[in-house]
Amino acid sequence: MHLLNRITLCIALLAVAPLALADRATLTITGRVLPGTCTLNAAPIDLDPVKASDLTPGADSQIKAGALEFTGCVGVSKAVLSFAGTAADGDAERWKNTAATDAADGVSISLLSGTTGNTYLKDGDTGIDVPVTGATARYDLRAAYYAPTGTALTAGEVSTEIVVTADYE
Template identity: 80%
Template structure:
């Protein structure tokens, strides 16, 4: 067999050999970019019981410290708070006693910003900034009883449910 025939035969055999199979796959990568957010936990301030005769008409009484707590913050530098609820009758600075069962009469609730001072947080207030550092933040506030001037103070329960909305930046 000549050199030419051998090359031709080898080429023919290689051409006839089965080709190796190829496979393809798609790599999919997905995720989500979320707006910055925190978890604002429900807050509660339980005022200490007080005798009706110990409330002074026209003044805040039994002020107690509380706070709004933010946890799990991601991508947030500040929260902007707004407050909504029912204002006290004839007093836009205070919150109406909305206790349904055995409500105290002549008494509303004061809600104040911070640990000191006399800045009232009232229905419709908004744009109150809370700095967020890391994954948590806290906004201190205070609440207390308010005896309406000229009202007859009657014993009973006091309650106000206030909706706090936080928008994040």
């Protein structure tokens, strides 16, 4: 075959061969870095039933332990707590009995910090530090019935709701 024939044959074969196509895409990745956080768990504190005659006027009665549990903490060295709810009538240190039905009269609820002592947690308290170690933390507290001195008591339900806010640092 002559050189010219060979060149013509090569050109013809290249023309028939499919061309390889290229494609391009851009991969976009997004995210957001959040400040450190934990999961706050506030288990209910169920006070044991008590007879009105067994409540000591002017004192916390039937104290029961509870705790705020922090789990899954990431990037946090402490939680800073604040408390909000309805203060007892005429007593800013205690919480109002807000039972929706058949509420007991003359009884409020005390919430105390820690496992001992008499530091009351009340509506509007802020800046309570809870150190976080690793991925967990715990804030012990106690709840109790409170019957003010000179108040007539009637039997019924006792409950309150307290909103606990945790800011993480």
